[in-house]
Structures are given as C-alpha cells and as structure tokens.
Amino acid sequence: MLSLNEIEGTVRKAAVGVGLAYGLASEAGRAAGWLAAAGLPALTLSADVLDAVASGDSNPGHAREDENGWTIVGTDRPLCPFRAGVAACDLLNAGASRITLKGVLLPVAAIGLFTVVSTVPRLILSRGDRSDGASIATGIVTVPEADPLETGWAGPLDLMIAGSDEDTPAETGLKRYGEPADRARVLSTGIPDEPEAMVRLKRHIAKTLVPASDASRERGAGAGRIDSH
C-alpha cells in the first residue's frame, strides 16, 4: 500500500522529470492525491499523461480569449490535461467565467486539478460529446452514474467549464467522488500500489537525479569514519 504523500510526491517529481515547470508539477501532484483519495488509479492516469508529454503525444496548448470566453487549444495533438488544466484553473481563479479545452487527453486527470486548484465555489463541466457532464463543488465531483470517471472520461474530448451559482439538484443516478470519508479511508488503510505505473513514473523521476560524485560523498552528513567515541 502507498501513502497519499508518496502518490503526490511521485507524480510531482515525475512531472518535473518530463519537463513540466515546478509550479505545474506540484499541482499535478496534488491532483493525483485527489484522484487516489477518490478511488481512481492516480498513478496510472498520471503516468499516461506524463508519458504522453515525454513522447510528444500531447500539447500544452495556448489560450485565447474571444466573445465566448477563453479557449485553450492544442495544435495537431491532444491537450495535456495537467498543463491545460492548471491554465484553466488559473483563468477561472482570475475571474474567467467560461473556458473551453479543445481535445483534452485523459480529462479525468484535469478534473483532479479542478478539485484542488480552482477556488471557484462551483464548476459545471460539460463534455463536448454529450449533453451531460460533471459538477465540482468543495472538492467533490458529481457525475451521472452511467458515465463514471473510471471509464467515461478517457478522452480526448472537449471540455467546457463554467462557474455556476446554482446548487446541483438532488438528482438520483449520480455518482460522487472525493467525499471526506473517502479521504479518511485512504488515510487509515493506504492506497493500493500500481506497480506498472510506478515503474513508468520512476523512469521520469530518474531524469531529475544527479549521480553522486566522490566530492559530494565526502561532504555528506556522517562522512568519514564517524565512530570517534
């Protein structure tokens, strides 16, 4: 079993390893913590996202504003959900009311970011391929049971994000993720390991490490013969 801290730290370091800026990588780590606490395969999702960054199969995109709000669009490849997701959260936090992400790879990873980075009290996420979507409030994501995050949000797909003042009606047939009880549960039990994804993420982390030199070993704590007493 893994701890939340291990999940967050592993994804953060791996994100740095594939070249994400530290400020984005730390948010990706927090998003992975939310995904894990929500019972989703955080390491596999994150490894998929970061592998795509490393291989050039995703695009950071660029943001533009017009009369319909902000749009973040990639070029010929899907948008990286971590990069575009942080950008979208920042725009929302800066007051943008409507944002469209065009062709997001693994949008479920971006949903993790919306729960931990966005400070907007309530968000409505609409999928470009359907009429319904998700709502996010106080770190809890609600989706139709027929369209669970586990299977229905693989993408690439368009996401339309908007702030909302309306309470989500107490509908039936909805599935909720990120309840405080979920977090309490993973804190007390730990999180199942995802060995294959961990291997992939560690490969990215390795790119951030520096081999020790003789000089660095000589300068380290406890260096030399220490039993002087």
Add this chain to the structure above:
Amino acid sequence: MPAEAAGHRTVGLRPPSTVMRLARLGSFFPSRLSFMPTLMRRLKAEGWRVEQGENALDPNGYGHVVYHACGPERTYSLIAFSQKLSAEERSDRVIAQAWDATFALFDGEPMAADIERLSQNAPRQEAGRYRPSELVLSRANRSVRFFDHVVESLAAGRQPDPVLVASVGYLMRTTAVYGNGKFGIADRGVIAERPELEGPFQAEMLNVYLIRCFTLDLVEHIARHRAPQTCAPLARATKRRLGIGNATGLGMAPFLATHPVLINNWIAARETALARVRNLAHAKAESAAAILSNLARAKAHVAEWRVDDARQSTRIAELADDLDTLSGWIEANNPFAHPAPFDAIYRFAEDELGPEAQELTVTLLLEPHGDLVDPLTATMSARETNAFEAGMTVGRLKELVRIHYAWALRIDFADPPAQSRFWYVSEEKLEPRLGERFEEDGSDREMPLAIARDVQALATALKEADDDSLVVKVTLARPELRQIAARVQTVARNPYGEIHDNLIAADCLPVDLLRCKLAFFGASKFDPKSDRWTRITMFAGAPLPDELTPSHPDWFVLSPGTI
C-alpha cells in the same frame, strides 16, 4: 501590565530583514517554544505514562522491546529492534544499509503479528514497506566505545566516567527519522487533528524520546545479564544528562526554503513571544530570579560546549564572553528595578553582544514567561500551500517583489560566486545535495532553491507587462514563473517565510539552515563537522519517564549537563 499601559513605547516584532538572515538563523538556540520541550510539557501536564512493555531482548541486548507512551486518549508504542552489527557495516551515512537499532512508532499497542511484520521490515528501513499504523520510522547506531564503557562500568558495579558522560553525551545517535507517509507509513493527515501530535514534529519527537528510554534501559539490561551479582543501575543524574545523538546534513537543509508558511509560523511565534515579553512593564520577582538563574545555567552549559570546528569554537568563546558581559551589566544596572526590564535586557544584548548571545538572550527572556509564550505553540503548524493568486494585478505583484524581495534584487548574478552552487537530488539516496556549478555536472537538474535568481527573472518578466493586467497572463505565457510568483504572494502573507540570503552563493553555509531547524526541534550543543553537516544531541537533560509529573519543574533546554 503591558509596557504601553505603563506609558512606554510598544515594541514591535523584529523585522524579517533582521531575523531572516542566514547568519542570524545560524545563531538560534532552542527555547521553550521548541518541539522537544513542548512535548515534555504536554506529557507532564497530562500525566502520560511511559513504560516498557514486551521485552524480548537476549542477554546481549539483541531482539526487540516495546515501549508504550500512554496519554489521556491514546497510546503510542515504540517497537525497537536491536541487532548485532559488524564494524564494517556501521556508518552514520544515510546510505548505510544496516544499523544497531531500528524503530517504528506504532499507533496504539501492537499485536504480535504487527511486531512480526515489522521485524521483517524495520531493520531494512527504506527497503521495507509499512502501513498507516506506523507513524514514524527511524534507526540509530551505538556510540560504540562509550556504549561499551557504560556497560562495562555498570557490570562492574561502577558508574561510567563522568568526563566521558560529559564529552559524549549519548549512547546512540539516530541517522534518520522519517514521518509523513514515507515508505507507506501514516500520512500527516492521520495525526494532524490529534491534540498531542498536531504541533510540528511531535510524533517524531516522541519517537526520539522513547528511543532515549530504550538506550538507557539497554545498557542496564546488558550489564545485568553480563554480571548479575555485581551490576549497578545507571545513576539517575547520569541518565538524565544522556540524550540521543544525531548527525544531520544536507538532506534536511532545503526544508526551510521549501516550507515558507511553516517556517513563517515557527519564526512568527518566536518573534511574537519575544515582543510580548519585551512589552512587559515590570518584572515579577520570580521572573527576575528565573532570568538570573537560567543565565547562570546557560553560562555553565556554554562552558561545557566544546567542538572541533574552528568557526564554531570561536563563536562559543565569544558567546561565553558575551554572557559574562550580560551578567555584569544586569548586576550593575538591575534592570528588574526599572520599567520595561526585559526590553532593556534585549536592547543591551542587541547593542552590545554578538548574534549568538542575542539569540540566547531571546531564549532566556522567553523561559520564565510560559503564560505568554506557550499558547503560541498552537500557531506553529501549517496547512496552507503556496497558492497562486492568478487574479492579482501585475502592478500589485511588482509591489510585493519590491517590498519583500529588495534583498534579492540587489544580487548581481553575473558575478560567478553569486551562483557558484546548485542544489540537486542525489541519484544514490534521493536526498538533496549541494554541487559546485562550475566544477560538477548536474546543474541542468537543479532544484528550485535559487529563490533570489528566480525572483529576478520574475521581476524582469513583469516589467514587460502592463501594471493593470492580471498575473495569469504572464504565467500563461511563461508557466515556469508560476512557482516563484506564487512564492512571492505566499511570502507577502507570511513575511518570516523567506530567508533573505542567496542559497546558491559561494559563501552560503548550509549548516546555518540546519542549526535553525534543529534549534526549533530543541537540539543543543551544535557540533558542526563541516559547513554541510552537524552533530547534535536531543533530549539531554530532559525529564526521565518517572519525572513526567506536573510537579516536576519545566525542562530548561540550556541547562548544564545538556550535552
């Protein structure tokens, strides 16, 4: 009565520009706000019982033993595994793979299956896996010659040589203490709401205190089995003055820079406490007596403090002279007979004494004022992340840079010594290290600790943007600046959260970072072994388990005998 009410000026907090310099942070001493004395006061006040549980040690002291710390609501247990270690295997380096003793702090009372599981993992430390039932993982090595001397002395019915007791000061030294989710142990969130562990590093401190109990019992256990007819117990006074050693290096150094909110809360609590005391209009008789008594004890403590490091030896000598000067001034001027006595003492220290003596004076002033100081321990934790305020205007962020980072803007990074070093994570042990930029490879994988350089990059980018535009437009184009922008915003809310020095400069002394953090832990008699690592002792002089009663006096961490 506050000084203001008595017609005196109000003393504010010392500004970050004064406090947050490496040279000053590297002069800090522990105080009653430090985490070890804070833990001791709680255990005393709440009547915790600390006792040995299952003892499965063989006559040579190998095997396992359990210690329980039983509080009003919960019990925590240290499971100690002791093994024979060859001389070749013994190393204090973090890269070692075997240790004399390994430990897990368990949440509750462990079952036999827990102990069996941990016996397969704890001795392997980082190579093992753990569960959220484990709160802290750690290991320690014997101070071999002293350990053997103590055992041999006790077995012969004698007490150990007091000179050795004074000069070594511990039976074992820890080489790593891990918390917060490492290797599968409990996340901080598991314990963050528990009153006894919500303060910073309280679980880790409890772990080390229980290790101290283990080491004191272990020497008696071995001596008793070696010579049951002649052995003597370790004298109480000797037990009390023995602590737990530690070698701390660069792995801990970046912590102060990577946790600005937490560090702000630690320093702000200390500065607030100092201001509260300085603003007292008059001294109670018992406070004045305590200052004088503690000053005498601190002088004796400093007289015992001997190190090989030339720089620190000089500082200790200057500190001893300064404390004599302070004693003489208090005797000649009796500030306690005048208004605002504690402010007068502090101002004398600030005007006339060196930084070590100034900071030791802070400890002296805080010690007798638990009523003003101790409530601040509740403010020393932190949950805030470095939140990025994307909707801030560029003009406002520029202003924050000017206000809080003028020191950083003055550095000339075109001058090679200004960035001759770089921080990195070592492949060998995944620990932070410090490299020489112009001599070693790896600066392309630099950790983001070049704060001043990054602030200059941010300031340059902000110049290009309209003051009325929002910062998010800058970071959309330059996402690499998001982190430093968030840091500037965070430090503006937490002004003691930033060290006002260049951490990649040729003259940066990481040992100053270590001393600040270790002083907050409650460690004393810092013994630098280079500019990058130091030995310390923890809990020396602290109450023994049967002294954890409300009637026992508070532990003053700078008492003599606190080796």
